[in-house]
Amino acid sequence: MINDKTNNGGSFVSARMNLTFNYAAGEAASRFLVALRDENKIYGTRCPSCSRLLVPARSFCPRCFVDTTDWIEVGPAGTLVAFTLDRSLQCHAGAGKEESDPGVRNCLGLIRFDGADTSLVHHIGEFDVDTLRIGMLVAPVFIKERNGSILDIAYFKPVEADNARSI
């Protein structure tokens, strides 16, 4: 084994990549995003083989490799099944969101809708750090100017069970 503590005598050169990519969503994800944009609705698709309801909607089941069939509306409220709220995340740059937005605390969650067999990842906002817990009911807060993106939902926020339908 070598020990390479030799003085290298090198420095470094910085270079930036500034590139824009335009990804085709495909028919299924486009339909999901259009429903989100135009109808405030969240859809899943069902696998005819394993019967799982996959959310967000997609064209095929990754486990059974068959086309999904039925489109089924879920939510809007769902159950928080995991979330990131770690002290180290306070200084973790990344998640493309405004640090200044008081509703967002670098918190991402997994949300399981009734009837769905998979969870949706999204931001969690407008919460009280001390009371946020797994099992809580959360509902989407939509932005005003929609453009057909998963970010047409700003975040999910905790709600009382009674209010879940009124968001």
Next chain:
Amino acid sequence: MRRVAIIGTGQTKHAKSHDDVNQAELVRQAATRALADAGITYLDVDAIVLSNMELFEGRALPEMWVGEGASGYLKPVMKIATGGTSGTSACIAGFHQCASGLFDTVLVVGWEKHSEGATQTGMALTDPLWDRNIASGAVGNFALSISQYMAERGVTPEQAAKVAVKARRNAAKNPHAHLQMPDITVDRVLSSRMLADPVHLLDMCPQSDGACALVYAAEDRAESLCARPAWVRATVTRHDQPYIGDLDRRLLTMRTLRDAARKAYQQVGITDPLNQIDVAEIYEPVSYAELAWYEALGLCADGEAGKLIDNGSTEMDGVLPVNPSGGVLSANPVGASGVIRVAEAAMQIMVRAGAHQVANVRTALATGYGVYAWSDVIILSVDK
């Protein structure tokens, strides 16, 4: 080494843009078609090898998302990337996986969606300390090497244009090919826009969205599933130095392809490639390169490539049809292009090439090309 054959292939339509499918769905189209062609289901696939130029679409570990489109859930999935040769490298890796005895059925899928990215810029993301200061794109770099090639070998723009015409006329018989220009003529090639002297627009390959898949099976399985499998008889890889200026007259010498072909021919017992090979699918990113590859592949003596295209030897009805599919000049989803070469060669052996089928194919040659002068050579045969 246990025998391994290709028993099925599948391609998408290669096109300027595929908006109806995302990358995973594009891959699934090709994979599904290959499985159907092989007469198997995704459950029969033991392992998967993927090929893609990730920075063209700005992806990091694209197999994580796109692998699902190849039925990768809970399967051994390996992503191979070696520049332009990625597709042929993946085909060779998949062959090794199957021949190793670890896996009986291996699926290889290559894809690219150039419409989603900034290919030209992505391609220029080479050595930041050197190449990025002197970027002239693939066209400029080819044009430089072509100027040397023309000067020494006396090849003419008309002869190169004939290669471009042959490719697009063949492509007109291939429903998967991107460029469909059955009426193309030498004059149209020569009057198309000059990109970099002497390379015209129609001398160059397009940028395509597309995917291609093929299925390998080990001996027993191949014979039980396929009446006429395409047996893999030789695979040889040769890489070369990293900078264009390192390569002494690269198109003239193309030492990697020369050496790889010689070794592959040795393994199969080919001494007269022009007459002993029945069809070739070679990776020609520009018309002039095909002429240079004729020489490097030993299809003719150095300096005779122009004659070979003039006398029609490599046309569909010639002694050795080259690129019946239309080649890279007619469709170039980079990560898939090498897989397409191998799949098209296999289709010729399996007699599944449809309107661009060559008669009586027993031995087929496929090549991969990438970086400045990297080569893969693969020989398939109807004989084990």
Next chain:
Amino acid sequence: MNAHPVSILGVGRTDYEPQPGTTIPELVYRAVKAALDDAGMTMRDVDARVTASVDLWDGLTASNVMVTEVVGAVMQPESRVAGDGLLAACHGAMSIMSGAYHTVLIVAHCKSTMGDRWGITNWTFDPIYQQPLGLDDYYAAALQLSALRSPASLSPCPPADGAAAIILSSNPAPITIRGMCWALDEHYLGDRDLTDSPALRKAARRAYDLAGIIDPKHDLTLAELSDHFDHQRALWASILGLDGFPHLNASGGLARGVPPFVAGLDRLIEIVLRLREKTGTGLAHGCWGPAGQGQVVMVVKQ
């Protein structure tokens, strides 16, 4: 895999630490030279090589181009896995088992301090549903920690730059590969049970079958796991059937700072070095992608 096992003839690696002034080719050259020296070989003895690196981490298109010369690939065969180095070792071993080559050099390299360590991993997530949320490997691990209901803080291994190399051969030698496999989990984080890894389960089962391992805790002498985050060590161990196994990550694991993609190959090197001291059966584990979506296992024996 027992008929003609692939042997490990030499191992080499650089120091792992931030090395901002050093080029990737130079790092790779040091690791390759160390492995050749360790095996008592020269580059002429090598038939082919498999490198492991990922473009976006290196900030280069086709990043293996830059290491062509230092891995001895001029006019020679090279393949390249865009993933963990232990996968490259699997590729090399299969190439030998296929009869294509006798001796294959495996090299993995990454300078994780070159770029935005976590920002890069945002580009792994599907661009439609997950990438826009700003997900990256750090968040994925944090969700995994939450799903595990762990009170612990998220603890990633320190960033580092470096390269590792091993030499595989069909020539008989004391240390041989007895089993290997790898697999991918689902991509959408919400599809996965983050408290489990079916991919690791599947890969381990095949590797154990090939190696004839029935009771891992009894049949294995030591194991080196890729704990990119501290909480993953116990999770992977439990899935591998190694709960409470005393000889786990004797090296200290990735906590001492091992670059991504080098990590799995470095686990194998740790196993080889220990098996040279004391015979036994070792397991090397690698994983790559969000919350270990990709999993690879290799079993070696002396």
Next chain:
Amino acid sequence: MTELLRISHTMNMDWRYGTSWYFAKFIRALQDKRLILGLRCPVCRRVYLPPRPVCGNCYAEMREWVEVKDVGTVLAATVVHVPIIDPLTGQPRPSPYGMALIQLDGADTTLNFYLAENDPAKLHIGMRVRAVWREQRTGTLSDIVYFKEVSS
């Protein structure tokens, strides 16, 4: 028919590329002294540009520096008419422009570089060219503007 969407993402990140001893020395000589340095292989004696730690043909370490002239011979030439996106600026490079593979006196590899001349009729293999240097050099290969025919 569903409306088909595309999702845009912009990658805007920095990378720090190490230079090691060999590129650091090359750049310093270029910037400070307008000097082009190559490394010589101890086995095949080829002089390499750009410098690198190992000769790929011989697998030999290179440590011997050689001064290469900023004058050389054109071995291949073209005029590029398409506006290639310059990866350094992200902007199209003004076209047409001349490019050549230039064998600098003292080097065995060729340098691909821009030419001052962009008329294909005035370019020929074998022509002698000299580097035109920037007044304000920053320590990159771009410290050379282009190569210009040596007037006889």
